[in-house]
Amino acid sequence: LAKTTQPISMDSYEGQEVNITCSHNNIATNDYITWYQQFPSQGPRFIIQGYKTKVTNEVASLFIPADRKSSTLSLPRVSLSDTAVYYCLVGDPYNNQGGKLIFGQGTELSVKP
Amino acid sequence: NAGVTQTPKFQVLKTGQSMTLQCAQDMNHEYMSWYRQDPGMGLRLIHYSVGAGITDQGEVPNGYNVSRSTTEDFPLRLLSAAPSQTSVYFCASSERGTGWSEQYFGPGTRLTVT
Numbered sequence: 370l371a372k373t374t375q376p377i378s379m380d381s382y383e384g385q386e387v388n389i390t391c392s393h394n395n396i397a398t399n400d401y402i403t404w405y406q407q408f409p410s411q412g413p414r415f416i417i418q419g420y421k422t423k424v425t426n427e428v429a430s431l432f433i434p435a436d437r438k439s440s441t442l443s444l445p446r447v448s449l450s451d452t453a454v455y456y457c458l459v460g461d462p463y464n465n466q467g468g469k470l471i472f473g474q475g476t477e478l479s480v481k482p
Numbered sequence: 483n484a485g486v487t488q489t490p491k492f493q494v495l496k497t498g499q500s501m502t503l504q505c506a507q508d509m510n511h512e513y514m515s516w517y518r519q520d521p522g523m524g525l526r527l528i529h530y531s532v533g534a535g536i537t538d539q540g541e542v543p544n545g546y547n548v549s550r551s552t553t554e555d556f557p558l559r560l561l562s563a564a565p566s567q568t569s570v571y572f573c574a575s576s577e578r579g580t581g582w583s584e585q586y587f588g589p590g591t592r593l594t595v596t
């Protein structure tokens with residue numbers, strides 16, 4: 370199972386771009402990188418997933434270098450409502466063993482006015 | 483669509499009691515899973531199912547049972563509650579096409595065992 374390492378916490382201000390990096394040195398060939406967002410007292414919410422290079426959606430961008438040993442979630446122009454915990458997960462989403470997705474402790478992002 | 487629903491929202495049990503946490507989804511998702519989240523921690527997978535009639539153990543299955551008789555429902559049974567099972571429990575579902583990556587989570591059940 371690919372272990373992930375990400376910062377425990379980050380602070381930012383409204384309007385700034387926030388980049389959260391996740392390390393996953395032993396990522397396997399079939400593994401994808403997935404990010405979730407969790408607000409207090411709520412279940413996690415899927416943000417974005419990628420395999421290599423760059424993926425962008427209406428919420429965020431995900432940058433994955435060629436060696437795939439790390440990835441960066443980029444949140445453009447954050448607002449107070451982006452204050453949440455962000456989880457980086459690495460796993461094979463298509464295996465029949467529950468994906469064995471490990472959530473870890475996540476990065477607690479605090480956005481200030 | 484209601485998405486993933488969980489009942490109850492809150493529950494207090496005494497040590498040794500048993501109960502069932504309910505989970506239902508109306509999205510016709512094949513994959514369903516149960517997680518627990520302890521304070522300040524990430525989520526840990528308890529049990530999962532890839533379809534009706536098929537279940538398997540996750541990372542922390544001891545003390546819990548599941549069954550999947552229909553596509554919609556995936557109840558989690560606590561056999562004999564212990565204080566160590568005090569946690570927030572989340573149920574999630576996803577469709578086979580996207581696999582386990584894009585899971586939809588329910589609002590959670592906050593369980594306290596005294």
